[in-house]
Amino acid sequence: MAKALVVVESPAKAKTISRYLDGNVSVIATVGHIKDLPERELGVEIENQFQPRYGVIPGKWKVIKQLRSAAEKADSIYLAPDPDREGEAIAWHVAEEVNKDKRIYRVLFHEITRSAVRKAMENPSALDRNKFDAQQARRILDRLVGYQISPILWKKVRRGLSAGRVQSIAVRLVCEREEEIRRFQSQEYWTLDAVLQGGHPPSFRARLVRVGERKAEIPDSAEASRLKALLEGASFHVLKVEKKRRKKDPPPPFITSTLQQEASRRYRLSPKRTMQIAQKLYEGVSLGEEEAQGLITYMRTDSTRMSQEAVEQAGRFVRERYGAEYALGAPRFYASRKGVQDAHEAIRPTDVLREPSRVRAYLSRDEYRIYELIWKRFVATQMAPAEFDQTTVEIRAGDCLLRASGSVRVADGYLRLYEETAENGETTEEADTERLPELAEGEDLKCLEILAEQHFTQPPPRYTESSLIKELEEKGVGRPSTYAAILSNIRDRHYVELQDRRLHPTELGELVNRLLVDHFPDILNVEFTANMENSLDAIESGEKDWVGVLRQFYEAFSASLEKAKSRMADIKRQGTPTEISCDRCGKPMVIRYSASQAYLACSGYPKCRNAKSFERDENGSIRVLSDGEGPGEPCPSCGKPLERKYGRFGPFWACTGFPKCRFTRPFEQGMNGTPDPTEFAEDPCPLCGGKLVLKRSRLGNRFWACESYPKCKGARPYRVGVRCDRCGSGEFVERAGRRGGVFYCCSGYPSCRNTLRFRPVAQPCGACGAPYMLEKALPGGGSSLFCPNKKCPSHTDKPTVRKKTEASPKRCQAEKS
Numbered sequence: 001m002a003k004a005l006v007v008v009e010s011p012a013k014a015k016t017i018s019r020y021l022d023g024n025v026s027v028i029a030t031v032g033h034i035k036d037l038p039e040r041e042l043g044v045e046i047e048n049q050f051q052p053r054y055g056v057i058p059g060k061w062k063v064i065k066q067l068r069s070a071a072e073k074a075d076s077i078y079l080a081p082d083p084d085r086e087g088e089a090i091a092w093h094v095a096e097e098v099n100k101d102k103r104i105y106r107v108l109f110h111e112i113t114r115s116a117v118r119k120a121m122e123n124p125s126a127l128d129r130n131k132f133d134a135q136q137a138r139r140i141l142d143r144l145v146g147y148q149i150s151p152i153l154w155k156k157v158r159r160g161l162s163a164g165r166v167q168s169i170a171v172r173l174v175c176e177r178e179e180e181i182r183r184f185q186s187q188e189y190w191t192l193d194a195v196l197q198g199g200h201p202p203s204f205r206a207r208l209v210r211v212g213e214r215k216a217e218i219p220d221s222a223e224a225s226r227l228k229a230l231l232e233g234a235s236f237h238v239l240k241v242e243k244k245r246r247k248k249d250p251p252p253p254f255i256t257s258t259l260q261q262e263a264s265r266r267y268r269l270s271p272k273r274t275m276q277i278a279q280k281l282y283e284g285v286s287l288g289e290e291e292a293q294g295l296i297t298y299m300r301t302d303s304t305r306m307s308q309e310a311v312e313q314a315g316r317f318v319r320e321r322y323g324a325e326y327a328l329g330a331p332r333f334y335a336s337r338k339g340v341q342d343a344h345e346a347i348r349p350t351d352v353l354r355e356p357s358r359v360r361a362y363l364s365r366d367e368y369r370i371y372e373l374i375w376k377r378f379v380a381t382q383m384a385p386a387e388f389d390q391t392t393v394e395i396r397a398g399d400c401l402l403r404a405s406g407s408v409r410v411a412d413g414y415l416r417l418y419e420e421t422a423e424n425g426e427t428t429e430e431a432d433t434e435r436l437p438e439l440a441e442g443e444d445l446k447c448l449e450i451l452a453e454q455h456f457t458q459p460p461p462r463y464t465e466s467s468l469i470k471e472l473e474e475k476g477v478g479r480p481s482t483y484a485a486i487l488s489n490i491r492d493r494h495y496v497e498l499q500d501r502r503l504h505p506t507e508l509g510e511l512v513n514r515l516l517v518d519h520f521p522d523i524l525n526v527e528f529t530a531n532m533e534n535s536l537d538a539i540e541s542g543e544k545d546w547v548g549v550l551r552q553f554y555e556a557f558s559a560s561l562e563k564a565k566s567r568m569a570d571i572k573r574q575g576t577p578t579e580i581s582c583d584r585c586g587k588p589m590v591i592r593y594s595a596s597q598a599y600l601a602c603s604g605y606p607k608c609r610n611a612k613s614f615e616r617d618e619n620g621s622i623r624v625l626s627d628g629e630g631p632g633e634p635c636p637s638c639g640k641p642l643e644r645k646y647g648r649f650g651p652f653w654a655c656t657g658f659p660k661c662r663f664t665r666p667f668e669q670g671m672n673g674t675p676d677p678t679e680f681a682e683d684p685c686p687l688c689g690g691k692l693v694l695k696r697s698r699l700g701n702r703f704w705a706c707e708s709y710p711k712c713k714g715a716r717p718y719r720v721g722v723r724c725d726r727c728g729s730g731e732f733v734e735r736a737g738r739r740g741g742v743f744y745c746c747s748g749y750p751s752c753r754n755t756l757r758f759r760p761v762a763q764p765c766g767a768c769g770a771p772y773m774l775e776k777a778l779p780g781g782g783s784s785l786f787c788p789n790k791k792c793p794s795h796t797d798k799p800t801v802r803k804k805t806e807a808s809p810k811r812c813q814a815e816k817s
Contacts, residue, residue, distance in 0.1 A: 005074035006107070006121075007067065007094050009033075009081040013112060016284030016292045017080075020117045026070050030081070031729055034060045035093040037139065039725075040769035040789065042147050044140050050550045052140055054093070059728025064097050071098040076105065078124060083108040083344060084300050084481060085135035085540070092132045111350045112284050112294025134540035137549055141165055141532070144554065145523060147769065152564050153512065157571045158593050160763050160773055160785035161512060162493060166478045168516055169529050170486050171495045173471060174463055175505045175513040182620040184459035190218035192227055194402055195449040196236060196395070200437040203448060206395050206402035216400075224452045227400075234398035236445040242392045246407075247385040250414040252304040252334040253346035253378045256480030257473045259299070259370075261466035262377075265421040267369050268501065271465060271484035273682040275299065277370045278347070287362050294350055295359065296374055300481040301344040304334040306381070310348055314382040317352045326383050326413065334381070348378040365689055376418040383414035391436050395445065406436035462502040476530030492721055492762055507591065507598035507616075511576065519564040522556055575601065578622060584610045594784075600624065637663040687714035694718070701736035720744060722760040722772045727752040732760050761785060768792040 003024045008014050014029040021027065035054045037043035045051045056064060071077055079094055081087035088106075095104050105124035109117060145165045153161035192208040208216045208227065218224050254262070259278065260271040269277075278299035284292040311331045319327040334346075349371070356372040363371060388407050395402040409415075463471065469483045478486060490496050495509030505513070517524045532553070538544040575590025580600065582589055587604040589612070600622075602608040613625040635642055635655040642653045642665070653665040681692035685706040692704035692714070702718040717733035724730040730748030737743060744760060746752040758774035765773060765787040773785040787795045 003075050004078060005067075005070050005076075006078045006080055007091075009087065009090050010279075010283050012280065013109075013283040016112050016294065017109075017117055019291050020114045021121070026074065028063075028067060028070055030060075030063055030067070030090060030094065033057060033086075033090055033093070034063055034097070037143055038769060039764065039771045040792075042143065042769070044143055046144075046554065049547050050140055050554075052136060057728055058725055067094060067098055071102055074102065076103040078105050078107045078121065079127070080107040080109055080120075082300070083110060083298060085131055085138070086481065088128055088131040089135040089139075091127060095127060109298075110344055111297045112282060113350050114291075116294075116350070130542045131540050133546040134536050137539055137546040138536055140550060141553065144550075144557065146764070148557075148561055149516070149520065149523075149564075150764075152561075152568060153515070155572070156515070156568045157511065160761060160775075161508075162763055163512070163516060163520075163523070164486075164489065165523065165532070166482060166529065167486050167489050167495075168513070168524055169477050169526060170468060170472060171490050171505065171509055171513050172517065172524050172526075173468065174490075174496050174503050175510050177460060177463055178505050178510070178620075181459040181462065181618065186459070187457045188220060189455050189457065190221065190224040191453050191455065192216070192218065192224065192231065193451045193453070194231060194236065194395075194397070194447055195451065196404075197446040197448055198238075198437050198439050198443060200439075202435070202437060204404055204406070204434055204436050205451075206393070206404035208400055209403045210401040212399050221452075221454070224454075228450050228452050231397055231400060231447070231450050234400065234447075236395055236397045236402075236447055238393060238439050238441050238443045238445065239396040239401070240394040241439055241441055244390055245410075246388045246390050248388070248413075249332070249385045250380040250383060250418065251377070251420055253306060253348050253381055254374055255302050255304060255346055256300050257302070257469050257483060259347055259374070260469055260483060262373060262421060263370060264464065264466035264469075266373070267366070269366065269370075270487070270682060271469060272488045273366070274370065275484045277367050278374075281367060281371055281374075285359070285362055285367070287359060293354075295354065295371055297346075297348050297350060298344045299347050301346060302480050303336045303344060304346045305336060306333065306346055306348060306378075310345075310352070310378075311382060313352045314379050318379065318382050322383070322416065325411075326416065328382055328384060332381055346378075347374055349375045352379060365684055380414040380418040383417060384411070386413035386415045387411035393436060393439055397447075404434075404436060406434050408435060462504065464501055464503065465498075468503060475526050476533055477526060479533060508593055511571065511591075511593070511598075515568055515571075519568050520557075520560050522560070575603065580622060580624065582608060582610050584608055635661060635663050637661050681716065683716065685712060685714035686716065688712045690714075692716060697736055701734045701742045703734070717747065719747065720760060720762075722762045724748065724752060724754050725771050726754040730754075732756065734759075756788070760788075765789065765792060 004026070006014075006017065006021065006025055006027045007030060008017060008027065009030050009032055011029040011031065014027045018025075018027040034057060036057050037052055038055050043053045043055075045053065077095075077098060079091035081090040081094075091106055098104075104127070106127045107120050107124050109120050142165055146162060149163040150161060153163065193205045194208070195203055195205055197203045208231070210216055211227065216227075218227065251258075256275075260274050263269040263274040264271065278296065281295045282297070282299050284294045286292045308331070311333070315328060315331055352375070356368060356375050359371065360368050387410050389410050390407045391405065393404045395404065461467075465487050468487065472478050472483065472486070490509075491498065494506055495512065496503045496505050498504075513524075522528045532549075535544055535549045539546045539549060571593070575592050578589050578591060578600065580589040581587070582602040582604065585602060585604050585608040587602055587608065589600040589610075590603050591598055591614075592601045592611075597613070600612040600614050602610040614622050615625060616622055633642060634640065635657065638655060638657050638661040640655055640657040640661065642663075643656050655661040655663040681694070681704045683692065683704075684690065685692050685708075688706060688708060690712065691707045693707045694702060695705045696702050704716040704718060706712040706714040717735065720732050720734060722732045724732060724746040727746060727748050730746035730752050732744045733747050735743055735745050742759075744756040744758075746754040756774065758776050760772045761775050763773045763785070764771055768787060768789050768791070770787050770789045770792065772788070774788050776784050776786060789795055
């Protein structure tokens with residue numbers, strides 16, 4: 001009979017920990033949260049001190065019964081979910097459900113190794129009420145914002161939209177950057193470089209920096225020609241030579257945000273995927289004949305703090321592996337930035353001696369990459385700095401001043417092991433720049449050539465996923481545990497889209513952002529949101545009361561809600577006006593929004609049913625797309641032009657000779673059948689470890705298939721990103737019936753046989769709070785969302801025919817044919 005019960009949240013962690021503890025200890029996993037706010041209602045009693053009404057999550061009663069049964073047999077209970085706010089909430093909810101007479105302890109595992117687990121079990125603590133209150137306050141804040149703003153957007157714009165306390169700030173940053181790019185006016189400028197030769201080789205280039213007492217600003221070719229002629233007639237001599245030795249220390253060890261940024265820049269992994277991999281490395285990996293080991297410390301942290309023991313181990317390793325010239329005289333530590341929670345160490349390997357090459361055989365490609373990245377970054381912190389000899393030379397040419405700079409690396413230091421990556425995928429560390437010859441002050445120089453080059457100023461770059469995380473972190477918006485979910489949500493809800501690794505706001509995203517900024521300025525205010533994060537930290541530290549923080553927030557928020565209900569523009573009815581006239585009746589066209597796209601529709605509907613697809617150029621101007629716009633090639637079967645058509649699975653190319661010629665081609669293929677940039681899965685092929693590409697079967701369903709097909713026939717079902725509400729552990733995947741037609745079923749089949757006819761969308765119902773909506777194709781094109789709850793007012797069993805709303809471009813084209 002077990003004498004102790006240990007409760008964790010992950011089955012993988014439970015499996016690893018059970019190997020470290022004695023046989024009289026039982027380890028059970030909750031598989032995430034067991035209780036939460038109800039899905040179909042607000043679940044917060046605002047008038048009763050914001051008291052939440054928690055309920056058991058569907059599918060978790062079996063887990064609770066298992067916990068209660070094990071608790072009856074145990075003398076003491078150790079609650080060991082993750083050591084963060086979410087883990088504390090899981091621990092509190094478990095404590096509420098098990099026997100109150102038992103001795104209950106809180107255990108924090110910052111790393112999953114035999115020594116760390118046993119040490120934590122020997123030093124348990126009590127449950128942290130303040131940390132639980134901080135999580136509860138955040139959960140209630142997000143529920144109030146999401147469940148009370150979203151219905152307004154449903155009414156004013158279209159069904160299925162949502163707002164979030166932090167996600168809306170992320171969308172705003174992306175939209176504001178897009179506005180900056182559109183407003184940007186590129187300006188011409190020129191630079192002048194002189195190619196000079198001294199008494200010693202090699203020749204080198206020096207740039208014009210001053211003309212007389214003013215900075216050299218060359219706006220056009222005329223000024224460039226004038227200054228070029230001036231330099232060509234001048235004599236050059238060295239005015240000043242400055243040499244200095246510069247040292248560069250290694251970057252601090254990874255925290256959550258910097259790990260996500262570096263993985264995105266170097267390996268193009270999404271933040272969500274990076275955290276999934278890090279979670280697995282933390283919970284434990286089977287290492288062949290060795291017992292399963294957690295390879296890294298806890299991965300949700302904002303602190304650069306490192307333990308003395310780990311630092312000393314890394315220092316010894318560097319001295320033994322690389323030599324004394326790469327080692328430090330004393331350990332190097334890093335100060336955390338102001339305002340961090342500092343509850344956990346930085347992300348580091350649990351054992352420096354477990355080198356990446358030793359564990360590579362037991363890890364997938366991406367797991368190895370992330371572990372190697374964490375290992376190298378941590379070990380580099382205990383290596384000597386890199387050293388550079390930097391030389392700056394100032395050169396006089398008549399009334400002009402030129403400057404040349406050169407940098408030479410004289411000591412590798414930590415760069416022998418690790419270099420950071422920039423947004424373009426290159427390393428950020430300084431390589432050798434132009435090597436300057438030995439020069440002396442007063443030395444005359446020979447001018448070999450004057451080079452005039454034209455340039456144009458560039459707009460600020462669009463955010464990448466990594467740079468947006470960095471921006472959110474610098475502004476104090478969100479916390480390490482939320483960044484991956486934020487970026488995943490704004491993409492899943494079609495507020496932004498990723499093109500060439502850059503985030504672009506969609507037409508819908510820009511509209512929702514404008515409405516929220518106008519009517520909820522506090523919610524969309526970066527400083528306000530950052531201050532709210534600080535308030536949550538103050539609740540955790542016991543400095544503030546969670547009810548008081550919620551009350552202060554809701555006083556202003558409720559007033560904004562009432563104003564928005566009456567004053568927000570009714571986009572669903574009026575549309576967004578444009579300056580484009582209808583080519584049929586001459587009335588103005590307006591922008592309408594379906595579930596899948598924005599399109600132009602005539603404001604004279606229903607008398608005029610004209611509708612057009614459109615796109616925007618870099619300046620934000622609308623360009624109308626012609627009906628049936630094709631890929632610019634003839635049909636390979638009959639020679640007639642191809643045009644774009646819309647079907648139940650989206651756009652495709654079809655021959656204009658239909659029905660005599662029935663040739664079709666997937667829309668992903670354009671000229672000569674050449675595929676557009678392929679969509680790859682984040683997970684590797686289960687058979688060969690290669691890349692999985694998105695395919696569509698002859699029956700219509702999407703799936704992931706190995707790019708090496710037919711050599712490798714590895715495949716995975718296409719997951720739609722919605723968790724099964726029946727079993728709570730599976731996820732809906734796309735399947736096809738025997739006779740064709742797509743349906744959606746739980747990935748846990750056959751143990752769970754939950755199936756859906758319509759595609760589930762990861763968007764709670766704004767009317768009843770159902771965890772997801774169903775998307776239904778409309779007969780004339782486009783789609784509509786409805787609630788799966790048959791008792792909800794937004795539920796419907798029959799296809800919706802919108803007789804009194806504008807036609808989508810798909811319907812318009814269908815009518816023409």
